[in-house]
Amino acid sequence: MEIRFLGVHNLESADTKLMSLLIDSMLALDAGSITSTLSFEEQQRIKSILISHHHFDHVRDLATLGLANLDWGTKKLYSMQEVLDVISGNLLNGVHYPEMTQIPTPENPSLLPCVINVGEPMNIDGYSVLALPMVHGIPTVGYEVTDGEGKSIFYTSDTTQGIDDCWQHVSPDLLVIETTLSDSMRDSAIKSKHMCPSLLAETLLGFKKAKGHIPPTVVVHMNPAYEEQIGKEIAMASKEIDADILLGYEGMSIVI
Numbered sequence: 001m002e003i004r005f006l007g008v009h010n011l012e013s014a015d016t017k018l019m020s021l022l023i024d025s026m027l028a029l030d031a032g033s034i035t036s037t038l039s040f041e042e043q044q045r046i047k048s049i050l051i052s053h054h055h056f057d058h059v060r061d062l063a064t065l066g067l068a069n070l071d072w073g074t075k076k077l078y079s080m081q082e083v084l085d086v087i088s089g090n091l092l093n094g095v096h097y098p099e100m101t102q103i104p105t106p107e108n109p110s111l112l113p114c115v116i117n118v119g120e121p122m123n124i125d126g127y128s129v130l131a132l133p134m135v136h137g138i139p140t141v142g143y144e145v146t147d148g149e150g151k152s153i154f155y156t157s158d159t160t161q162g163i164d165d166c167w168q169h170v171s172p173d174l175l176v177i178e179t180t181l182s183d184s185m186r187d188s189a190i191k192s193k194h195m196c197p198s199l200l201a202e203t204l205l206g207f208k209k210a211k212g213h214i215p216p217t218v219v220v221h222m223n224p225a226y227e228e229q230i231g232k233e234i235a236m237a238s239k240e241i242d243a244d245i246l247l248g249y250e251g252m253s254i255v256i
Contacts, residue, residue: 002254004025004251006038007036007037009224015250019058019221020034023153027047027050028046028049030157031058033061034046034049037250047075047076050124051077052157053139058158062091063092063097063100070110074108077101077114079113088101118133135161137193140159142155153175154170154174158193161190161195163206167206167210172215173215173216175204177217178195179194179197179234180196180221181196181223182230183229200237201240219246234247
């Protein structure tokens with residue numbers, strides 16, 4: 001399984017892109033930058049998109065992907081019903097942007113909404129996909145994706161402390177987890193339901209308590225203004241809890 005990190009930030013600039021991961025060139029996790037970082041040929045290879053929640057930095061490029069995809073057939077768009085409703089009613093509503101879930105025809109739309117059932121594994125494009133509830137300001141799920149050889153990734157998307165219950169349900173070879181703010185903003189991280197390095201360390205120790213180890217971990221969704229300090233604090237936390245933690249970056253690729 002190859003995981004490409006298309007976007008690993010919560011703000012976009014010439015050097016930073018919004019949240020998107022791409023598995024084996026065909027399965028996207030969130031859609032913040034799935035057109036701004038990919039060629040048209042690469043976009044065409046995507047079969048399905050898993051959306052964690054409806055915040056703009058995770059869904060923005062659905063609009064432009066849907067428009068490009070009018071000539072390519074149908075791609076499946078998976079999420080919770082409430083998330084799909086917000087996307088259809090606000091982003092792809094025929095006012096803000098064309099109704100990509102209805103054109104060119106309702107029977108064969110550019111983007112076909114598909115409801116996921118939280119806590120129930122689904123087969124999507126040959127992968128076993130398990131959605132689990134996260135702790136965020138709006139309904140959000142993390143995704144464990146397992147390939148046919150049993151290799152798996154768990155992507156938390158946006159979340160904060162309090163997700164220890166999910167560890168009993170996943171056994172990832174790679175954990176991709178957010179850390180938006182530095183420890184100087186721990187209170188703000190908790191209030192906005194995001195992570196900082198100390199909260200991340202506590203969360204990883206919860207994983208170790210449940211599983212006996214901490215999997216290789218990649219940190220994403222950094223706020224660029226705090227990224228340098230986040231990196232220093234992650235390095236310290238990694239030593240303190242004896243964990244392999246890396247800061248993600250645009251263009252990063254990992255094979256598990």
